[in-house]
Amino acid sequence: MGKILKMIAQRLGLGLITLLVVSLIIFLGVELLPGDLAEAILGQAATEETVAAFRRELKLDLPAHERYFDWLFGIMQGDMGKSLANQRQISELIGTRLGNTLFLAMVAAIISVPLAVTLGVLAALYRNSFYDKCVNVVTLTSISFPEFFVAYILILFLAVKAGIFPSISNVSPDTDLWDRVYRVALPALTLTLVVIAHMMRMTRAAIINLLASPYIEMANLKGMPRSRIIVKHALPNAWAPIINVIVINLAYLVVGVVVVEVVFVYPGLGQLLVDSVSKRDIPVVQAASMIFAATYILLNLTADILSILTNPRLLHPK
Amino acid sequence: MSTENGSGETSTQTSYGKGGGEKGEVLLEMRGLKIEGMADDVWHEIVHGVDVTLHRGEVLGLIGESGAGKSTIGIASMGYAKPGCRISDGTIMFDGMDLRKTPEHQLRKLRGARIAYVAQSAAASFNPAHKLIDQYCEMPVQHGVKPRSEAEQEAKDIYARLRLPDPDNIGFRYPHQVSGGQLQRAMTAMAMSCRPDLIVFDEPTTALDVTTQIEVLAAIKDIVEQFNTAAIYITHDLAVVAQMADKIMVLKLGDMIEEGFARQMIEEPKEEYTKALVAVRTFRKDEDIPKEESPILKVENVTASYGGGVMVLKNVSMEIHKQKTVAVVGESGSGKSTLARAITGLLPPLEGTVTYHGEVWPNALKQRNKDQLRRLQMIYQLPDTALNPRQRIRDILGRPVEFYVGKKGKEKTQRVRELLDMIELDPDQFINRYPGELSGGQKQRICIARALAAEPELIICDEPTSALDQLVAEEILKLLDRLQKELHLSYMFITHDLATVRAIADEIIVMLLGEIVEQGAKDDVLNPPHHKYTDLLLSSVPEMDPDWLDNLLAERAARKAKGEAIMESMDN
Numbered sequence: 083m084g085k086i087l088k089m090i091a092q093r094l095g096l097g098l099i100t101l102l103v104v105s106l107i108i109f110l111g112v113e114l115l116p117g118d119l120a121e122a123i124l125g126q127a128a129t130e131e132t133v134a135a136f137r138r139e140l141k142l143d144l145p146a147h148e149r150y151f152d153w154l155f156g157i158m159q160g161d162m163g164k165s166l167a168n169q170r171q172i173s174e175l176i177g178t179r180l181g182n183t184l185f186l187a188m189v190a191a192i193i194s195v196p197l198a199v200t201l202g203v204l205a206a207l208y209r210n211s212f213y214d215k216c217v218n219v220v221t222l223t224s225i226s227f228p229e230f231f232v233a234y235i236l237i238l239f240l241a242v243k244a245g246i247f248p249s250i251s252n253v254s255p256d257t258d259l260w261d262r263v264y265r266v267a268l269p270a271l272t273l274t275l276v277v278i279a280h281m282m283r284m285t286r287a288a289i290i291n292l293l294a295s296p297y298i299e300m301a302n303l304k305g306m307p308r309s310r311i312i313v314k315h316a317l318p319n320a321w322a323p324i325i326n327v328i329v330i331n332l333a334y335l336v337v338g339v340v341v342v343e344v345v346f347v348y349p350g351l352g353q354l355l356v357d358s359v360s361k362r363d364i365p366v367v368q369a370a371s372m373i374f375a376a377t378y379i380l381l382n383l384t385a386d387i388l389s390i391l392t393n394p395r396l397l398h399p400k
Numbered sequence: 401m402s403t404e405n406g407s408g409e410t411s412t413q414t415s416y417g418k419g420g421g422e423k424g425e426v427l428l429e430m431r432g433l434k435i436e437g438m439a440d441d442v443w444h445e446i447v448h449g450v451d452v453t454l455h456r457g458e459v460l461g462l463i464g465e466s467g468a469g470k471s472t473i474g475i476a477s478m479g480y481a482k483p484g485c486r487i488s489d490g491t492i493m494f495d496g497m498d499l500r501k502t503p504e505h506q507l508r509k510l511r512g513a514r515i516a517y518v519a520q521s522a523a524a525s526f527n528p529a530h531k532l533i534d535q536y537c538e539m540p541v542q543h544g545v546k547p548r549s550e551a552e553q554e555a556k557d558i559y560a561r562l563r564l565p566d567p568d569n570i571g572f573r574y575p576h577q578v579s580g581g582q583l584q585r586a587m588t589a590m591a592m593s594c595r596p597d598l599i600v601f602d603e604p605t606t607a608l609d610v611t612t613q614i615e616v617l618a619a620i621k622d623i624v625e626q627f628n629t630a631a632i633y634i635t636h637d638l639a640v641v642a643q644m645a646d647k648i649m650v651l652k653l654g655d656m657i658e659e660g661f662a663r664q665m666i667e668e669p670k671e672e673y674t675k676a677l678v679a680v681r682t683f684r685k686d687e688d689i690p691k692e693e694s695p696i697l698k699v700e701n702v703t704a705s706y707g708g709g710v711m712v713l714k715n716v717s718m719e720i721h722k723q724k725t726v727a728v729v730g731e732s733g734s735g736k737s738t739l740a741r742a743i744t745g746l747l748p749p750l751e752g753t754v755t756y757h758g759e760v761w762p763n764a765l766k767q768r769n770k771d772q773l774r775r776l777q778m779i780y781q782l783p784d785t786a787l788n789p790r791q792r793i794r795d796i797l798g799r800p801v802e803f804y805v806g807k808k809g810k811e812k813t814q815r816v817r818e819l820l821d822m823i824e825l826d827p828d829q830f831i832n833r834y835p836g837e838l839s840g841g842q843k844q845r846i847c848i849a850r851a852l853a854a855e856p857e858l859i860i861c862d863e864p865t866s867a868l869d870q871l872v873a874e875e876i877l878k879l880l881d882r883l884q885k886e887l888h889l890s891y892m893f894i895t896h897d898l899a900t901v902r903a904i905a906d907e908i909i910v911m912l913l914g915e916i917v918e919q920g921a922k923d924d925v926l927n928p929p930h931h932k933y934t935d936l937l938l939s940s941v942p943e944m945d946p947d948w949l950d951n952l953l954a955e956r957a958a959r960k961a962k963g964e965a966i967m968e969s970m971d972n
Contacts, residue, residue, distance in 0.1 A: 294483070296524040303478060304539050305511030314538075318529035394529055394574045 085399065090387055097379045104375040105157070109150050112364055123166065123362060140166075153368070162369040167361045172369045176351065178255055180373060183343070183350035186266050187335035190273035195328055198278045202285025202324075207312050209290060221279035233272045233345040240268060251346040269346045273339065277331040284327040288320035295319075322389035329385035336381075337374040427495055427597055427630050428454040428477055434489035435472050435481060435654075447472055447654040449490065456597070457628040461645030461662065463638055463677070465869035466840070468651040474600045474634045478515045479507045495597065513543040516591035520603040522583035526575035533571030536590045545594050558589040561626065562619040580732075581612035585619050592623060598630045605640065609731040609896060610940040617643060617942075618953055636869060638677050639942035642666050643949035650674050663946050678944065680870045683903045685725075685881045691906075694758070695719035696890055697743070697776075697858055702752030704742045712738045713749070714914045720858060723884060725891040727905035727922075729898065729937065735914035736894045740860045743892070744776060774804040777851035781863040783843035787835040793820070793846060794831050800853035819849040823879060841872035845879065852883070860892045865900060877903055898941045902926070910934050 120128075120136045128136075137143045141152065156163060162172040201221075205214045224232060241249035247267045257265070289312060292298060301315045340352035347353075351370055358366035390396055435447035447469040454460050454477075462470040472485060479499030481487050492499040494515065499507065511517075516539075519525035526535060537551040546554075552571075559567035562585040575583060584604055591599045604620065605613040621644055624631050633644045641648055641662070648665045650657040650673065658671045669675045697720040704713040712735050720726050728736045741747040743754055745765030754761045756775065762768055780786040787796060797816045801807050807815050817827035823845040835843055844864055851859050861880070865873035881904060883889060895901060901908060901922075908925040910918040910933065918931040925934060939952060 296519060296521060297527040299482070300517070300519055300525040301527070303475070303480060303511055303517040304542075305508040305513060306538065306542060307505075307508060310542070314530075315527050319527070395576050398574050398577060 086391070086396065089390065093383050093386055097383045100379050101372075101376055104379075105154060105372060106150070108368055108371045108375070109153065112368060113146055157369075157372065162372075163365040165358075165363055165366050167358070167363045167366075172366055175366065176354065176369060176373065179349060179351045179354050182253060182348065183336060183339060183352065185262065186269055186273070186339060186343075186348065186350060187332070189263060189266055189270040190277070190335050191332055193270060194274040194278050194331075195281065197274070198281035198328075199285050199324070201278070202282040203289065203312060203317065205282065205286040206289035206293075206316070207309060209286070214286075217282065221282050224275040225279040229272060229276055229341045230345050232275050233269070233342060236268050236272055237345075240271075249346070251348040253349065266348065269339075269342050269348055272342050272345075273335055277334060281324070281328050281331055285320070285324050288323045289316045292316045292319055318392070321392040325389045325392070326385045329381045329388075333378045333381040336377045425456045426453060427456045427458075428452065429493045430473075430477065430490060431493075432490040433473065433476060433487070433492065435469070435476060435485055436488045437472075437485045443486070443488070445488070445654070446485070447476075450651070450654070450656050452477070452632075452649070454598070454630055454632065456630055458647065459624060459631045459633055459645045461641035461648040462632060462634045462651060463636065463641050463648060464651035464657075465636055465871065467653060469654040470634045470636075470651050471602050473651070474602055474632050475517070477598065477600060477632060478511050478517065480511065509543065512539040512596075513545060513594045514596050515598045515600065516594065516596040518584075518587050518591045518599060518601045518604050521607050522587040522604075523575065523580060523607075525587065526583060528575055531572055531574055532578065532586050532590075536571060536586075536593050539590070539593045543594055551593065555589065555593065558592055558623070559586070561623060562586075562589050563615070564589075579612075581608050581616055584608060584616050588616075588620055588623065592627065592629075595627060596629065598632070599624070601631060601633045603635050606635065606637070610898070610942075611731060611936055613640075613942075614940045614949070614952070617949060620644070621949065637942065638666070638680075639944050639948075642944055642946045643942060650677065666944050666946060676871060680874055683874050683877055685904050687906060689723050691724065692722045695721050696757055697892075698755040699739075699743060700753050700755065702739075702742050702749040702754070704738060704747055704749045706738075706747070712914050713742060716742075716752070716911075716914075716916055718909055718916070718919065720890050720892055722857075722890055723888045724906040725884065725893055725904050726907045726909060727893045727895060727901040728909045728911060729895060729901055730911035731896060731937075733913070734911040736896075736911050737862055738914070739911070740778070740862055740892065740894055744778060744860065770804065774854045775857050777854050777856040777859050779844070779847050779851050779859060779861045779864045782867055783840065783847045784835075784867075786847050787843060789835050791834070792831070793833050793835075796835070796846060797849055797853050800850055804854040815853070819853055822852060822883065823849045825849075839872075840868050841876060844868060844876055848876075848879065848883070852887070856889070858890045858892065860894070862894045863896070864893075866895065866897060873900070874903075880904065898938060910937065 120133045120140070120142060124132060124136060134143075141149060144152075153163070160173060162176070164170065165172055165175055201217050205217050208214055227235075237249045240247050248265055249268065251265045251269055253262050253265055293316060298311060298315055301311045306315070339350060340356060342348070343350040343352040344356055351373065355367065355370045357363075358370065430450065430452040432449045432451065433447060434445060434449050436443040437446045438444075450469075450473055452460070452473065462474060464470045472482070475482065476487055476492060477494070479487075479492060479494075479502060487500060490500075494510070497510075499510075502510070526532065533552060533555050536555040537548050540546045540551040540554075541548050545551075555571050556567050559570055564570050564582055564585055570578065570582070570586070578586065584607075588599075588601075588604070601620065605616050608616060617640065623629075631644075633641055635641050638648075645662045647659065648662050649659040650665070650671070652673055658665065658669065658674045665674065666678060669678050699716060699718045702713055702716045703711055705711050716735075716739060718726065718739075728739060730736045738747060742749045745754075745761075745763060745768055748763040748765070754763065756772070761772055765773075794813070794816060797819050798812050801812050801815045801819075805815070813831075816831060820827040820830055825842060825845055830838075830842075835846070838846065847864070864880075865876050868876065877900065880891065884891065891904075893900075893904060905922045907920065908918075908922055909916055910925065910931065912933050918925055918934050926938065928935075930938065939956075942948065945951075
């Protein structure tokens with residue numbers, strides 16, 4: 083057990099270093115944007131004094147490294163600064179939005195992950211059958227269309243024509259749980275269609291890859307039914323690659339929702355990011371990017387750890 | 401996921417063996433069995449109409465070299481063909497059922513329950529994700545033979561009968577937590593779980609050390625007799641099958657060559673091929689070259705580790721003289737290959753020195769100069785992985801000729817042709833081939849030629865014959881011996897096979913757990929008195945005599961009873 087804890091600690095440490103590097107890249111990226119922030123915001127009509135005062139206020143007159151460390155230490159203490167657009171605390175601004183985004187991602191994950199794994203196992207079991215080909219064609223088709231297109235198609239059929247779900251997913255902090263689920267149904271479905279193909283195909287491929295192993299032949303010669311061979315003998319050894327793909331897709335559910343949120347006017351982090359970019363609200367952009375990066379790193383870390391834990395050699399040392 | 405309900409169906413069948421049935425009743429009869437394999441999108445016949453008859457409680461040995469079709473025939477007795485193969489003709493009658501006409505779902509109920517299989521590599525054939533006992537209980541529970549609790553109790557009993565250590569708890573380990581020999585016994589136990597009428601043993605001891613092999617052979621023989629189970633025992637080692645089988649069938653390239661009772665086959669084989677198999681390992685080099693005073697290679701007090709603090713070599717010293725062969729023997733994990741790596745500098749020794757013709761060589765490979773590299777060459781165990789599959793023989797041999805000797809153009813080609821002549825492969829035929837177009841023995845010859853291309857004085861051979869069929873291996877040994885005489889080479893010959901040692905060694909080094917336990921001239925080491933480990937190792941080498949195993953086990957038991965200290969296999 084000690085070995086595993088040590089490994090997790092090591093990975094966490096590595097994750098933190100990665101995050102630090104990412105923070106530097108985000109900061110430098112924003113820094114390299116052409117043009118002067120103060121002038122851009124205040125407009126060309128601003129006098130030199132207003133521009134200078136604005137710069138002092140935002141501490142833009144300080145050298146870059148000082149501003150970077152200032153920003154970094156702020157984030158470490160939970161202070162992400164203030165929005166330029168409305169002077170509100172960014173943490174407060176992001177808080178509910180992040181919650182909304184995570185909620186949508188969670189709903190989409192709860193639908194898509196079990197569905198993808200089940201479809202993948204069945205596709206491996208009945209490989210090269212009509213069912214297998216069908217699943218492949220359908221999921222590949224859905225991944226091939228742009229997200230907004232899938233979203234509009236769903237809106238057309240499920241909201242406009244059938245009227246089952248609302249086409250706009252407006253939620254507020256006091257919307258109750260079931261109402262929330264109902265309102266995010268269409269964006270969640272869109273995301274499911276977008277991520278399912280990947281996970282399904284990896285499940286299928288990882289299992290089929292193992293079917294040539296001696297222990298699968300042994301299971302055949304033990305007279306085990308095919309379904310049991312796939313589920314009990316192949317799947318437990320196929321988790322590592324499957325988990326990796328699942329987690330990458332989960333990360334995408336959090337950080338890749340921008341378009342879907344905009345289409346459904348869902349008050350999530352992605353929409354905030356888009357708004358802030360157009361308003362040149364740099365501190366918000368930086369903070370949102372950091373959150374996305376942290377999500378990505380944390381989820382990949384989880385994938386690493388989980389796939390190592392599925393290896394019995396590690397879990398049960400000699 | 402739901403499984404087929406086996407219990408309803410199986411009750412209609414006859415009782416599950418239970419040692420039932422007398423010897424003599426025919427259990428399995430295959431007639432005119434033909435099997436085809438798919439290669440290059442065409443079906444090729446690989447078994448050409450073989451007849452096999454097996455009675456209850458009888459053990460049939462199938463023997464032959466690789467490609468003989470022995471495993472394919474063995475598995476066909478379960479009505480099963482490996483992926484890419486198909487049973488194309490003949491009948492397979494098992495206890496009154498024609499397996500070729502039985503539907504797949506019926507066959508699945510038969511497999512494991514009435515015909516069980518023991519695979520060559522237990523390490524690869526146990527599912528790494530499940531505990532041994534779960535894999536044991538899977539068959540009886542899924543086939544509806546007995547409930548889990550009962551199966552678990554029986555597993556412990558069978559583990560004990562197979563003399564596995566700590567039989568009550570060993571089942572709760574994962575496959576990687578158990579040694580190779582123990583795994584192979586656990587797999588035999590698993591095959592017994594439904595008390596099948598027939599077990600197919602597919603080279604169950606080939607991957608094991610001799611000392612471990614003996615334990616497994618004894619356990620298998622014992623349990624097959626206890627339960628009066630019929631068995632098909634597949635192996636390429638005639639000496640092993642002589643211990644196990646009542647009858648032996650010799651196969652070659654998908655044809656039956658000869659069949660008969662074990663003793664009769666060993667003592668008076670009729671066919672030429674069988675005679676060659678019996679006579680194999682009779683090759684002996686003639687020793688007449690006097691030993692030179694000073695050694696060419698001297699290893700002094702070498703200690704090495706793969707990092708992590710465990711010393712794989714402990715204070716090892718040895719010498720190799722001109723035109724002499726030093727055989728290094730020991731079980732897997734004894735450090736014999738590590739010793740080769742330490743001498744070549746691939747694994748720089750932590751302590752100690754390697755001296756060549758009186759000159760101390762740098763420990764690390766990187767610090768040695770081209771001439772030092774040239775003098776010391778290696779031949780590996782697996783010629784398949786030692787040759788680049790994308791290079792022609794011309795390039796494989798041409799590169800060292802150019803690199804070490806500096807020959808180019810026509811001279812280089814000329815030298816490559818000479819090398820091919822030396823290893824008895826026709827240059828015109830082979831120079832432009834890829835390794836994939838060669839047989840295993842030919843590939844190993846190319847590896848030898850590649851070592852010779854550098855014009856070395858000493859060649860380290862790391863188990864060069866253990867992946868080859870015995871007849872082919874013997875040819876390789878003869879070749880190495882001839883080259884030694886012609887080119888005055890010295891060999892360091894790493895092997896776990898004592899028959900090879902008898903054939904070619906001048907001196908022997910016995911290693912155990914990274915230390916040399918005995919070393920000296922061949923006759924001194926092979927003749928008593930031995931170190932007790934050397935004794936264990938020597939006495940464990942199977943002999944052709946069908947009574948050898950029984951006699952040896954009786955003798956060991958008697959010595960143990962007398963309270964003599966004899967060494968047990970490392971595996972226990």
